[in-house]
Amino acid sequence: MNELDEAAPAIHARDVKREFVSAGHTLPILRGVDLDVARGESVAIVGRSGGGKSTLLHLLGLLDRPTAGTVGVCGVETTTASRSVRDRLRREQIGFVFQFYHLLPELTAEQNVLLSGMIGTPPLAWLARRGERREKARALLERVGLADRAHHLPPKLSGGERQRVAIARALYRDPGILLCDEPTGNLDETTCEDVENLLMEIQRERQAAMVLVTHNLRLAARLDRMHVLEGGRLHAVQARSGPDATLAATM
Amino acid sequence: MDILLVAWRYLIARPINLVSMSSVMVGLAAIVVVDSVMNGFLGQQRTMIRALAPDVTVERGDLDAAAFEAIRARVAAEPDVRGVSARIEVPCIYFPMHEKPQGIGLPGINGNYFIEVLGLDPDDERKMVDLDPFLQHDRCTYLSEPLFASAREVCRLQVRRVDRPFEFSVDDPGWQDRVDPEYRYNDDLIPLVLGERLALRCELTVGNVISVLTQKPIGDGETIAARSRLFVIVGTFIALDPHYEVTHALAPRAPVADFAGVAAAADRLAVAGRAGTTPVALRERLRADLADVVAPARIVSWTDQKGLLLGAVENERKIMNVAMFFVVVVATFSLFMTLHQMVRLKTRDLGVLSAMGSSPGRAGRLFLLCGGLVTLAGTVLGIVVGLALTHWLNVILDTVHAATGFRLFDPSYFAFRQLPTQIDPQRIAWYVLGTVVCGTLFTLLPSLYAARLVPVEALRDE
Numbered sequence: 100m101n102e103l104d105e106a107a108p109a110i111h112a113r114d115v116k117r118e119f120v121s122a123g124h125t126l127p128i129l130r131g132v133d134l135d136v137a138r139g140e141s142v143a144i145v146g147r148s149g150g151g152k153s154t155l156l157h158l159l160g161l162l163d164r165p166t167a168g169t170v171g172v173c174g175v176e177t178t179t180a181s182r183s184v185r186d187r188l189r190r191e192q193i194g195f196v197f198q199f200y201h202l203l204p205e206l207t208a209e210q211n212v213l214l215s216g217m218i219g220t221p222p223l224a225w226l227a228r229r230g231e232r233r234e235k236a237r238a239l240l241e242r243v244g245l246a247d248r249a250h251h252l253p254p255k256l257s258g259g260e261r262q263r264v265a266i267a268r269a270l271y272r273d274p275g276i277l278l279c280d281e282p283t284g285n286l287d288e289t290t291c292e293d294v295e296n297l298l299m300e301i302q303r304e305r306q307a308a309m310v311l312v313t314h315n316l317r318l319a320a321r322l323d324r325m326h327v328l329e330g331g332r333l334h335a336v337q338a339r340s341g342p343d344a345t346l347a348a349t350m
Numbered sequence: 351m352d353i354l355l356v357a358w359r360y361l362i363a364r365p366i367n368l369v370s371m372s373s374v375m376v377g378l379a380a381i382v383v384v385d386s387v388m389n390g391f392l393g394q395q396r397t398m399i400r401a402l403a404p405d406v407t408v409e410r411g412d413l414d415a416a417a418f419e420a421i422r423a424r425v426a427a428e429p430d431v432r433g434v435s436a437r438i439e440v441p442c443i444y445f446p447m448h449e450k451p452q453g454i455g456l457p458g459i460n461g462n463y464f465i466e467v468l469g470l471d472p473d474d475e476r477k478m479v480d481l482d483p484f485l486q487h488d489r490c491t492y493l494s495e496p497l498f499a500s501a502r503e504v505c506r507l508q509v510r511r512v513d514r515p516f517e518f519s520v521d522d523p524g525w526q527d528r529v530d531p532e533y534r535y536n537d538d539l540i541p542l543v544l545g546e547r548l549a550l551r552c553e554l555t556v557g558n559v560i561s562v563l564t565q566k567p568i569g570d571g572e573t574i575a576a577r578s579r580l581f582v583i584v585g586t587f588i589a590l591d592p593h594y595e596v597t598h599a600l601a602p603r604a605p606v607a608d609f610a611g612v613a614a615a616a617d618r619l620a621v622a623g624r625a626g627t628t629p630v631a632l633r634e635r636l637r638a639d640l641a642d643v644v645a646p647a648r649i650v651s652w653t654d655q656k657g658l659l660l661g662a663v664e665n666e667r668k669i670m671n672v673a674m675f676f677v678v679v680v681a682t683f684s685l686f687m688t689l690h691q692m693v694r695l696k697t698r699d700l701g702v703l704s705a706m707g708s709s710p711g712r713a714g715r716l717f718l719l720c721g722g723l724v725t726l727a728g729t730v731l732g733i734v735v736g737l738a739l740t741h742w743l744n745v746i747l748d749t750v751h752a753a754t755g756f757r758l759f760d761p762s763y764f765a766f767r768q769l770p771t772q773i774d775p776q777r778i779a780w781y782v783l784g785t786v787v788c789g790t791l792f793t794l795l796p797s798l799y800a801a802r803l804v805p806v807e808a809l810r811d812e
Contacts, residue, residue, distance in 0.1 A: 197809075201702040202702075210359070219708075220701065268706075
């Protein structure tokens with residue numbers, strides 16, 4: 100794997116373009132996105148539905164490759180990197196939190212958290228430190244307030260609890276980057292605020308770079324920077340201030 | 351580890367996987383049972399056929415005693431020959447004595463029965479072939495050991511003419527004194543072991559005395575003289591071939607030869623080869639070495655005589671196995687359906703696993719493992735259940751018969767009372783291999799599909 104560069108931005112995207120071909124027509128979604136996110140920095144991306152926010156997040160999370168442009172993660176240029184390098188970066192440096200939690204329903208909360216650590220770890224190495232790893236998973240569940248729900252299956256958990264499990268799962272590998280795709284989009288107002296607070300606290304505690312896609316302007320305003328994705332390009336809006344009424348109107 | 355955990359949780363969370371595993375199990379168990387039964391049949395039939403069929407038979411019926419003995423000596427001197435026994439086969443007619451002879455007719459027509467009386471020397475024969483399967487059966491009224499000698503002792507107490515039933519019970523004291531001296535047992539009666547089916551058809555049993563007719567050419571051969579002799583039935587035999595049971599009888603060779611009036615007292619040699627010598631090789635050797643005295647066509651191996659019958663059963667087994675293997679193929683195909691459905695249902699999970707750093711190849715391996723575990727469990731259970739069913743097959747059949755009256759295996763059609771089974775571990779190993787290969791092939795397609803999923807699209811899957 101290419102060497103990580105501690106001094107480089109956690110995320111470094113330049114002129115990122117992404118086009119989709121549908122029924123013979125080329126559909127440009129991203130037309131040249133530039134974005135740098137430093138370690139410990141949090142960035143909100145807002146914009147209209149279908150504007151390409153999730154597409155950008157997938158590109159930053161190395162789940163997809165851009166049509167043009169470059170994406171660097173922790174100093175590693177990923178656009179031309181091999182699949183195994185990208186898989187490893189994603190495994191070790193990136194944690195995802197999705198709107199619909201995406202927990203595996205057959206696994207308990209603890210197993211869902213542990214699963215993140217299991218991937219890519221040789222079975223014997225895993226078993227050798229099994230107790231230690233379980234302790235870590237439990238500590239994370241305790242951190243998100245679900246210590247007593249470790250053995251519950253996701254269908255037995257509320258939406259907020261599922262999202263907390265998903266956050267714990269994303270944190271298991273101590274990633275340098277947290278990518279959140281509308282993490283509160285499926286929660287009621289009270290739960291939404293709880294999850295917001297949790298995310299903010301954790302991001303600060305761990306000094307992780309966080310890119311958060313949301314329609315929630317109040318949440319977006321709590322982050323270090325906010326960008327609007329419009330017309331396939333990112334536009335910086337403000338830094339640490341209240342929601343912009345004009346912006347809200349455009350959304 | 352992640353794959354093992356997810357695969358295991360997927361499998362136990364979905365009862366449909368249990369159905370897939372059961373179908374593999376049932377398919378394999380069925381093929382084990384069917385193969386074992388067919389093996390059992392084949393083994394029994396081979397045993398029955400070999401009970402009277404020596405490795406090679408050398409026929410020469412037109413010689414005097416000295417010339418025949420010379421051939422016997424040459425055959426016995428062959429290095430590949432383990433033993434030689436002389437036999438004679440005399441075509442006869444039996445007609446029940448309460449009916450007048452109606453001339454020559456087909457078996458069962460006009461009350462007459464053609465019987466080939468096979469004269470043999472039991473002590474010699476037992477060194478050559480295993481007669482017991484012929485004689486040991488539950489309907490055999492008398493199992494003789496040695497074949498004919500001790501039978502006389504039994505018949506001494508039971509002898510009677512079939513056309514003149516006793517007017518008293520053998521339990522009456524002194525009954526023997528009241529039997530007409532003409533019909534008392536005496537050593538002039540030739541012991542006869544009759545085919546069970548002929549005995550049943552003619553209502554004959556041990557102790558019955560019957561008259562058997564044969565003919566001997568006179569002078570230039572254009573005239574024949576009828577000769578008859580009284581035989582006493584000392585037992586019955588069963589044979590694989592029902593026709594053989596109706597048309598053959600066994601008797602000591604010397605009195606049969608005397609009855610037939612032939613000079614050599616034998617017209618064929620039963621030859622057994624040494625271990626490691628195939629019947630066909632022995633046949634070829636004898637054909638080459640006896641070419642000056644016996645026509646090649648008169649030297650035949652048991653496979654020449656009975657191979658078709660055995661080959662037919664062998665062929666039936668092959669067809670049955672192929673048919674049964676299709677059951678396994680269908681059973682493992684259900685695995686394809688189940689896994690394909692699972693991949694479709696779990697597409698988003700695969701996207702999540704990708705987001706956590708899992709490679710597409712691991713997604714494929716996840717479903718390979720799922721299919722592998724189902725196949726493995728189905729295969730192991732299939733073998734266990736198949737072997738258990740095979741072991742207790744007759745108990746199960748008897749229980750079903752006792753409970754419902756339904757009889758799957760009717761022993762009256764066969765020369766054995768119970769359904770024979772014989773487990774062939776090598777063949778079972780091939781079936782296991784076939785099942786695993788089929789299971790893997792049908793698992794491979796959904797696994798490849800899973801491995802080719804694009805993570806982003808998988809995440810968007812609804």
